[in-house]
Every structure is written in C-alpha cells, then in structure tokens.
Amino acid sequence: MNSLARVVGYVHAAPATDVAPDLAALRTAASRLGIDLVSCYRASISDGPAPGAFGACLAAIERGDVDGVLVISWEQLAPNSLLARALSRHVWEAGGRLYVAADTADGDVGSQPTTTATRTRTVSLIAGRRR
Numbered sequence: 001m002n003s004l005a006r007v008v009g010y011v012h013a014a015p016a017t018d019v020a021p022d023l024a025a026l027r028t029a030a031s032r033l034g035i036d037l038v039s040c041y042r043a044s045i046s047d048g049p050a051p052g053a054f055g056a057c058l059a060a061i062e063r064g065d066v067d068g069v070l071v072i073s074w075e076q077l078a079p080n081s082l083l084a085r086a087l088s089r090h091v092w093e094a095g096g097r098l099y100v101a102a103d104t105a106d107g108d109v110g111s112q113p114t115t116t117a118t119r120t121r122t123v124s125l126i127a128g129r130r131r
Contacts, residue, residue: 005067008057009040025072029101061096068097
C-alpha cells in the first residue's frame, strides 16, 4: 500500500514563458517532500487565476484522484495574498491540502537547501484534510 500523498502541480505563468524550470522545481520539491506528483496544470497570467487550470486541480481532489495541490511558492499560486488565501480555502473545501514548496520572494526551490528560516521554509502545509 502506497502511503505517499498524491498531488497535482500548479504553475501560473505568462503565455510565452517556458515553464520547464518550474516543472523541474515541482518535481524536485515533490521528491524532497516525499509526495507523488501525478500531473501538472498550467495557468496563464493573461487568464487571471485561470478557473480552468485551478478548477482541474480541485476536480482531481474532489474525485479522489489526488490528495492536494503543490505549488512552488505563494507567488505561483496567486498575485496577492488575499487571492492566495481564497484559493487555499478552495483546496481545503474540496477535501485536500495545499503544499507550498518554498516561501521565498524569487521562488527558488531547487538550488538552495534550507539553511536559514528567513530564506526558505521547506514546506508550508495549509488547511488540513477534511476527509
């Protein structure tokens, strides 16, 4: 029986942006956290918070396919803290957890190990699971 949490990744980027580094950072973070990254969804900044991409993440939780959503940083989740809190609440209401890999201004996950509390918090677990 596999006890790893299963998650989907969420990347929020400009339309012409290469998200390969973001996807690599999500895979690295998932590995470090001991969680299974099942798939990733990309939202375009031009779409706002993209109900389609984030909605797909929520639907996967509601179906029971995954246990939560993994984002690189709060900045990747939403452009402001109010929206980020609202989106994390949606994850909780769907029955999942939001995993934030790093709380850094530059979103750098892969290259810096956790050495100082002000630079990086390895993981923020938001809103415990309801199920």
